[in-house]
Amino acid sequence: MRLAILDDYQSVARDYAPWEQLAADGVDVTFFTEPFRDDASTAAGLRGMDIIIAMRERTAFGRGRLAQLPDLKLLVTTGMANQSIDLRAAEEQGIVVCGIGGSPTAAPELTWGLLLALARSIPFEDRSLREGRWQSTVGFELAGKTLGVLGLGKIGRRVAAYGQAFGMDVIAWSPNLTDEAAAEAGVRKVSQEALFRDSDVVSVHVRLSERSRGVVGEQELRLLGPRGVLVNTSRGPLVDEDSLVRALNEGWIGGAALDVYDLEPLPAGHRLLSAPRTVLTPHLGYVTEQSYREFYGGAFEDVQAWLRGTPIRLLTAAPAAS
Known part of the structure; x- marks a missing residue:
């Protein structure tokens, strides 16, 4: 199973959670330190990934992009809301979406x-x-x-x-x-x-x-x-x-x-x-050691829970208007 951690601009994500422990569950972790510039590069870079951890809205996952990722099973986003993820499309595609709490300060x-x-x-x-x-x-x-x-x-x-x-x-x-x-x-x-x-x-x-x-x-x-x-x-x-x-x-x-x-x-x-x-400033509002500990630590928990079959902090689409 393959896991992608996206937009790790400062190359620090590996320091904020014990990702190596996922190897025991057969999970191979890849860190991406540069942003994807378009749909084609995103699809090419993430093809075959089973799990993706997205940092806020740095990389969007709309309906079209999700359709290009047929292997994706779990999408984790930092924060408990992410306007750049099409939750309804994810649900239709059978992708579990989980969030993470953040720093209030x-x-x-x-x-x-x-x-x-x-x-x-x-x-x-x-x-x-x-x-x-x-x-x-x-x-x-x-x-x-x-x-x-x-x-x-x-x-x-x-x-x-x-x-x-x-x-x-x-x-x-x-x-x-x-x-x-x-x-x-x-x-x-x-x-x-x-x-x-x-x-x-x-x-x-x-x-x-x-x-x-x-x-x-x-x-x-x-x-x-x-x-x-x-x-x-x-x-x-x-x-x-x-x-x-x-x-x-x-x-x-x-x-x-x-x-x-x-x-x-x-x-x-x-x-x-x-x-x-x-x-x-370059979207630094949440870029602190405390936030990263919560974000990446929470993402690790989300992945572990999903691997156990008991996903936590689920994000679901709002009911369709009647």
Whole structure:
């Protein structure tokens, strides 16, 4: 039996779980450290694999791609939701899909790191200092400003608490947010329009779905205004990329700190790489030692449980609409 561990960009997956123990069950493990670029290379590289462990949405498994993998029996994804896996197609093909819990703190901490880096131009000043320049920019303070949290779930609540610790006024909106839930988090619930109109900083933390895709578009960015800042550590398609690039190049907003993109890995020459007033990181929100221990350790548990015939943390497709 063959097992593929995908998108191990840092070549560290073998260090976070005892994969060698699977040899006793006749499982041969292969680590892939480079991303597949298209359907053809994915199908060729994964042909004959019985088990695949996917890291978040790094490699998508839609209906067409799954159909090219007739030997696949178990697909494990880090996280308990993965929009890039067609669960219904997997079910129809007889593929078991399992998930893994994640760290509740990794993404919120990176969110705040990105915001501070943008507010004080830390990457630019670091580079300038190394090149011999001293004090090139003037930053802005967060205390006294308004933080708008788009999506007040587990991550959004932590980001809201960080904002409060920094002396910010925190407001929030999401489609299903109630006044009671906002009050429990110590924030004010506002409308979507008010969130962008009244915030100095908007941080995006809603789950990607067809309903939420493009939830931040031209209207929202124009409301945020020329001094407003957008932070996105959730999913790239939540923000309309065309509108965001125009907003940055034409000065509708004051800046953007991004960890996620429509296309990942972000290709060389991508237009966001040259957009002004940005701080960009390569989807590092979950890339910590603690997260990797949970992800790869959980993936190992999922594989062992499936081999025993008692799969755990099953992910299934939502019932079809009647």
